[in-house]
Amino acid sequence: MPELPFIQVLVENLAREIEGHTIVSVRVPSPAIVKTFDPPVSALAGRRIERVRRIGKLIVSDLSDDLLLVMHLMRDGRLQIARAGSAARKGRASPAPKPMAFGLFLEGGDELRVNEAGPKKRAGVYVLRAQDAASSEPLAGLGPDPLSEQFTADVLARAVQAEPGQLKRAITQQRHVVGIGNAFADEILWEAKLSPFAPAARLSSDEVARLYAAIRSVFAAALQKHRTRFGTQLPTREPVELLRVHRHGGEPCPRCRTRIETVYFADKETYYCPACQTGGKIYADRRMSRLLK
Ligand SMILES: [Zn+2]
Numbered sequence: 139m140p141e142l143p144f145i146q147v148l149v150e151n152l153a154r155e156i157e158g159h160t161i162v163s164v165r166v167p168s169p170a171i172v173k174t175f176d177p178p179v180s181a182l183a184g185r186r187i188e189r190v191r192r193i194g195k196l197i198v199s200d201l202s203d204d205l206l207l208v209m210h211l212m213r214d215g216r217l218q219i220a221r222a223g224s225a226a227r228k229g230r231a232s233p234a235p236k237p238m239a240f241g242l243f244l245e246g247g248d249e250l251r252v253n254e255a256g257p258k259k260r261a262g263v264y265v266l267r268a269q270d271a272a273s274s275e276p277l278a279g280l281g282p283d284p285l286s287e288q289f290t291a292d293v294l295a296r297a298v299q300a301e302p303g304q305l306k307r308a309i310t311q312q313r314h315v316v317g318i319g320n321a322f323a324d325e326i327l328w329e330a331k332l333s334p335f336a337p338a339a340r341l342s343s344d345e346v347a348r349l350y351a352a353i354r355s356v357f358a359a360a361l362q363k364h365r366t367r368f369g370t371q372l373p374t375r376e377p378v379e380l381l382r383v384h385r386h387g388g389e390p391c392p393r394c395r396t397r398i399e400t401v402y403f404a405d406k407e408t409y410y411c412p413a414c415q416t417g418g419k420i421y422a423d424r425r426m427s428r429l430l431k
Pocket residue numbers: 391392393394395396411412413414415
């Protein structure tokens with residue numbers, strides 16, 4: 139699943155490519171990707187792309203005439219620019235190549251494509267009127283962005299205090315703070331030396347301060363690495379090797395060399411260092427305990 143630094147670099151590089159361009163026409167090889175019907179996708183034709191920005195993991199394009207195009211890549215959606223005249227871009231009449239789901243032809247002949255490989259088609263494209271956007275799916279009810287000025291330590295403190303569940307769940311609830319995914323939640327909690335399983339509401343003010351600092355510093359460092367890695371390209375492959383704890387089960391903790399443990403729950407894996415984060419406690423891997431019954 140693309141995480142926030144990946145989407146941020148994608149948006150920065152996409153903005154350089156498409157801001158200021160006018161959409162000439164639209165094609166939708168996978169109609170199910172379009173989640174709105176009014177305004178229709180045909181309304182995108184003729185609109186100028188004024189600005190491209192990110193809200194959480196959503197890619198938002200502000201268009202002329204107060205229209206918004208929102209793209210949600212979910213797990214397998216990726217963006218590509220097929221250049222005019224390139225092998226990937228034979229004439230406009232040519233059939234859409236797999237796994238293309240959605241395409242915008244731009245003035246000048248380039249095509250911005252949403253490709254979605256894999257069996258589960260979950261990516262979404264939304265066409266919204268600007269005045270309705272904040273109260274419409276998928277933008278309604280989202281908390282502040284962790285990279286924004288609106289996201290303060292006080293906002294985080296109120297969010298965790300209002301949350302009855304475990305800390306990892308609390309910081310991945312989009313209504314509290316938008317865009318902290320499964321992988322970066324592990325990275326942040328490891329950095330803050332906090333247990334993913336701790337009751338969120340019982341965090342001390344010192345712990346909240348540590349958590350806030352970790353959210354800021356982990357994303358800042360990851361963004362830097364992603365920018366270096368991808369340069370001006372649209373990223374397509376998530377650089378999981380840049381993660382320190384997530385997906386590193388069984389390896390030594392980068393801070394204390396204790397073995398990183400893993401808990402599988404539903405389809406989400408949690409990685410943590412027992413020495414740094416849980417006071418030495420190793421939590422049962424529920425998937426394994428279920429198999430052993
Ligand atoms: Zn450790």
